Amino acid sequence: MVASSVARVPLHTSAEANRRIEAQIAESVRWHAAHPEGIDQRLQELDEEWDIERMLQANASTLAFIGVALGATLDRRWLALPALVTAFLFQHAIQGWCPPLPILRNWGFRTEHEIDTERYALKALRGDFGPIGPGPHNRDTRASHALQAARL
Template sequence: MQDTRNRVPANTDAEINKKIRDETDARVRYYQQHKNDIRSRLRQLDEEWDIERAIECNASALAFTGVVLGATGDKRWLLLPAMVTAFLFQHAIQGWCPPVPILRRMGFRTASEIEQERQALKALRGDFAGISNDNADAILSAVRA
């Protein structure tokens, strides 16, 4: 069983993980040159949905739809919430379920990936004593360690 922090990336295609990481790195490098905009980006990160939230929203909408359709129409619709809860269980255990590859391709990140960008931006801004804030690559390495 994968640890919580790495279970989604471990079950994501390496090319998609690289794309997500490269996009994060590019943003951090951008903000190294535009430090006055870091506060705004940090607010955006506070609003960003992580993949867990997207999966929960997707699953609850599908399950609710299946229950309503099963209660008001054909009982076979009750298979939908049964499948959704099975997929949620699979995701909780393995970090993978059918929506994960789609959501990752759409750019949904894990909470940990979002937090890495947040901490790198705070370091660039100078929030941490003793850490040089002029090297984005060194900061990115430090927050991923």
């Protein structure tokens, strides 16, 4: 089964890990609704955050390179490592799952879409897209409106 690009990683992630990631996003937006002076710093942090795809690509290329180097210098059987890694990377591209995915998701690595949800909610709080929510004095409701707008 081939899932959509946005849904494929969360579909292959435990419900608990998905809830934890969603809660982290919501908490960040709520906190920044009450502390808008920190939004610019958080947006910079989000620009530097590695998403799950980047981490998997870095992991796979490192293991493949090590396998090729060991296969060329020590023993040809090491060439099985890059073959296995590239097969798992292909499986991830098609299905959204590979062996390191559950570990990385439990460590908190998020999809680009999840990072963008937080990013656009914070930009909405900052006023980049115009006014939101019922008013600036009701911070939690503004956070809920910003999150809802970011998920559209």
